[in-house]
Amino acid sequence: MTRPNVTLDDVAQAAGVSRSTASRAINGGQRVSPEAQVAVDDAIARLGYSPNPAARSLVTRRTGSIALVLPEPDARILSDPFLAGLLRGVSDGLMGTDLQLVLLLARKGERPGRTARYLRSGHVDGAIVASHHREDHLDEQLADAQLPVVFVGRPFVDSGVPYVDTDNTAGASIATTRLLARGCRRIGTVTGPMDMTGALDRLEGWRQTVSEAGLATDAVTHGDFTVEGGARATAELFETHPDLDGVFVASDLMAVGAMQVLADLGRRVPDDVAVVGYDNLGVAERTTPRLTTVYNPLVQMVAAATETLLAMLDGGPAPAQPRVLTLTPELVEGGTA
Template sequence: MTTEHGAPTLDDVARAAGVSRSTASRAINGGERVSPEAQAAVDDAVARLGYSPNRAARSLVTRRTDSIALVVPEPDARILTDPFLAGVLRGVSEGLTGTELQLVLLLSRPDERPGHIARYLRSGHVDGAIVVSHHRDDRLEPELSRSHLPAVFVGRPFKPEGLHYVDVDNVAGGRTATHRLVERGCRRVATITGPLDMTATLDRLEGWRAELGEAGLPADVVAHGDFTAAGGAAAMEQILDEHPDIDGLFAASDLMATGALEVLRARGRSVPDDVKIVGFDALGVAERTTPRLTTVEQPLVQMVSVATSTLLDMLAGERVADEPRILTPHLVEGETA
């Protein structure tokens, strides 16, 4: 139903409900300081008139944007090629099904000044944020810690005090991968890390070192990658040039493991006969390698589900636990170790 002027207005709803315009506005935008009788009358008038509130005007009243940000401080190309980042995007989007929230994707640009994304979040453009693949110097941690914006990190922050996050136990994952190599007889075990300004990298590296230390084996063959196949290949070339005697490799991501496999094949090294490999992620890449990659599972679906539901609870004003959710990694059998 419409009025003679076209679409029904807030004044039309107020008249039909027998309440003031301000009462009708409050009832439509959250029901604060509205009696049950007035709320019911406004709800009935909205339904009868087919009234649709102006979202811009609603945001002025509620100070809500009905949008949340998925913050990925990485170049846009990584979203398309990295199964972890693509899985996070898909999972958060699916987690918002049934809500009226829109998803805003925030990526880094090559020419972007440090702190640009943090300033955007602080300016009230979104109601909350999920942060993934953050780096030490992107300023997200201190800015979100000081702000009142509800936020959840996927991955341990460097300074987690006052921040909500969910993560996999990356130290345990690094140990699990390295333990498999040691128990398979490897005595010269190398690792390819991710970027050293990320907590996942440092934790997986710590697990690798701890496991080799307990086995009484040297932990001196380290090359740094960037969680990409090209980075894994370059790191593998470096390792073979400097340490041709390696017989085991823990690659801190499956994409880097695929690059390492190509280099080993080109250098005439057989996997797993000459060099055994364990990766990390189990997000589809390991199933497509030849031989099929042995890897450590990162429970991404559960991580994203927990992060999204936690943020929704925060937006609803519900109390959420201060303690982080740390999930357990598991070895996924393959043919490379």
């Protein structure tokens, strides 16, 4: 139990070391012998000493917190399983550490560069950035910051910042190949936002695969990774291209909206139109029929990003992995293709 009247001098005296040695042992163990470290640790345990956080931060220049940066409206955190999974995964990854998690979201009308200025001003010890958009410019603004940063998802600018991603181009190709194998010959796509690298890569994977099959690549509409956005984009897609017999939808949430529109149009899934989504983060299991989708390895991505950041905070390189880690997606069979 912590005794509020125990001071650093008390710890030093109990450990038989100088006050400066006790301070160094408490604040990271630099230039402290193993014997002195053990003596100080034992004294802390016996006396119930708890360092003053403000004083400790002056010595270590650490805040004891990291930021998870999600440049999205707060309402999406509650409705998007990818964003919710990011938050849960990073929080779980910090278990066993003394680090606190600070969540930074987008604000409507926020001044450009506000988030980057906050991160560069010493409020946190490091950051994980995900769901970033081109206009955020976080990849550029944080490239030369004296702050450990890891991106989840490929940044627009390769500035040397570590990142973890899934091979979105390959994942989209897997989805489109499944539609081709079913016999679809008029295949469209509903993309994610074109200011995000994952959406651009999924569009490219669809386009390459359809083109290599000798089919037209004109049936494209753009969504926003929400159910409503998927519905709107699908209605637009079938208004322009009513002859489609297959659709690759770049997220499962958007695929839910797409299937609702197809039902309203009297198109049976998969008899009239086959549908493949992307993510497999719980949404696909709740559709009827169950959505055929591509597994986005979010758990592994978040674990790798968190592990990398913690290693950087300790002053070391990413543990047993390169600066860029790209994971492989997989097809998850359902009843829609």
